Amino acid sequence: xxxxxxxxxxxxxxxxxxxxxxxLYDLFLKGLIFGTTxxxxxxEANAVGIINNLARNDIVxxxxxxxxxxxxxxxxxVGLMAELMGKESGICGGRGGSxxxxxxxFYTNGVQGGIVPNxxxxxxxxxxxxxxxxxxxxxxxxxxxxGVLYESLNIASLWxxxxxxxxENNRYAxxxxxxxxxxxxxxxxxxxxxxxxxxxxxxxxxxxxxxxxEIISIVxxxxxxxxxxxHTYRLGPHSKGDDCRDKSxxxxxxxxxxxxxxxxxxxxxxxxxxxVKESCVQKVDLAVYDASKEVFPSPEII
Numbered sequence: 223x224x225x226x227x228x229x230x231x232x233x234x235x236x237x238x239x240x241x242x243x244x245x246l247y248d249l250f251l252k253g254l255i256f257g258t259t260x261x262x263x264x265x266e267a268n269a270v271g272i273i274n275n276l277a278r279n280d281i282v283x284x285x286x287x288x289x290x291x292x293x294x295x296x297x298x299x300v301g302l303m304a305e306l307m308g309k310e311s312g313i314c315g316g317r318g319g320s321x322x323x324x325x326x327x328f329y330t331n332g333v334q335g336g337i338v339p340n341x342x343x344x345x346x347x348x349x350x351x352x353x354x355x356x357x358x359x360x361x362x363x364x365x366x367x368x369g370v371l372y373e374s375l376n377i378a379s380l381w382x383x384x385x386x387x388x389x390e391n392n393r394y395a396x397x398x399x400x401x402x403x404x405x406x407x408x409x410x411x412x413x414x415x416x417x418x419x420x421x422x423x424x425x426x427x428x429x430x431x432x433x434x435x436e437i438i439s440i441v442x443x444x445x446x447x448x449x450x451x452x453h454t455y456r457l458g459p460h461s462k463g464d465d466c467r468d469k470s471x472x473x474x475x476x477x478x479x480x481x482x483x484x485x486x487x488x489x490x491x492x493x494x495x496x497x498v499k500e501s502c503v504q505k506v507d508l509a510v511y512d513a514s515k516e517v518f519p520s521p522e523i524i
Contacts, residue, residue: 228488232427234498236266236481239290241502242299243458245510246289246306254514256308259320262290264425264457267480268390269294271430275438276358281348283341283359284330286321287390295328305413309516316519326491327355335368338387342374345385349445356441357385362392366404366411378447379415386441387403387412387449392456394467412449421451425480426487463489 243261250259265287272419273282273294284291292302298313305312306320313325321332329344331337338359345357365371366389378385389408413417418440422433430452441448455475458465465472476482483493 227428228490229431230272230429232431233481233484233490234502235270235274235294236427236484237498238299238502238505239266239269239293239481240481241499241506242293242302243289245506249307249510255306255320257319257321259289259306260287261456261458262287264475264479265390265392265454266290266390266453267425267427267430267484268454271427272358272388272434275431275434277326277355279353279355281327281341281344281355282329282391283337283344283356283357284323284496285337285360285362285365286330286332286334287362288323288330288360290326292323292328292330296325298325299505299509300512301325303506303511304489304516307510307513307516308518309513310519311513311516315523335360335365335370338365338368338371338374342359342383342385346377346381349383354442356438357383358388359385360390360484362390363394363404364396365389365410366408366492372411372415375412375415375417375447375449379417382446384441384445385447386437387417387447389451391429391451391453393453394456408451409449416445417447417449419449419451421474423453423455425478425483427480427484427486 238261243263246255246259246261249255269290273291282291282295289302301313305314305316305318308316310316312325318324321330323330327338338361341357341359348355391408393451409419409421422429424430437448437450439441457475457479
């Protein structure tokens with residue numbers, strides 16, 4: 223095992239997200255998950271490298287693909303699993319489901335781009351109150367086609383709102399390849415509004431962590447918005463449905479799997495890898511077991 227720069231916490235977190243998401247696919251096929259579900263498989267390094275750098279009073283805004291973000295923010299496997307299984311003990315009492323979570327300073331919205339103006343407004347309110355908190359809003363390449371994003375970028379820049387727009391370009395908006403829907407360079411979209419912007423193409427949690435540390439320092443000091451673009455890849459399907467992507471393309475990206483990449487980079491031993499994975503499996507299985515014993519919310523409170 224590599225000693226230099228190995229972040230054991232980050233590795234555990236990535237494996238936990240992967241284990242959780244893969245279990246959801248199985249539960250969905252068994253009819254135990256209500257509504258649809260959008261997996262984060264292949265993008266784990268993003269959540270790990272970003273959310274671990276936030277302060278307690280910072281605010282996180284996510285989207286329909288939010289499970290990975292939430293798990294790093296809260297480490298609440300039990301509450302999330304119960305929510306997805308529609309149980310009263312879930313984060314939102316079993317009424318929010320996969321795409322609509324609300325917990326402390328963590329909020330999600332399943333509407334494409336719908337969370338962005340909310341995020342800008344909430345962070346503005348914190349600024350007016352004199353808070354030193356900043357906001358992080360996660361969007362995907364598909365949201366770059368939503369007009370409300372550009373209205374939000376304009377206001378964030380105009381009023382110097384300390385919010386970071388994190389674009390996770392996983393290359394597909396459901397089944398549409400990003401180059402078939404979006405013209406121009408991603409980075410110029412933020413720059414057009416006078417917003418400092420940078421981009422990185424990697425699945426390495428360490429590199430994302432390093433980049434984000436610099437970004438968050440800039441935002442805290444300047445108290446202005448920033449756009450951070452991560453070019454990555456979704457290894458799993460858009461949701462629970464069939465995957466229309468070419469299998470040869472997926473095979474190429476499987477070689478860049480963030481977890482495999484981390485294992486190889488830090489020369490992790492098979493026994494250690496196995497122990498971490500088994501620990502995560504037990505944690506997720508226990509959450510499923512606990513949730514299965516809980517009751518559904520009564521109709522009177524829905």
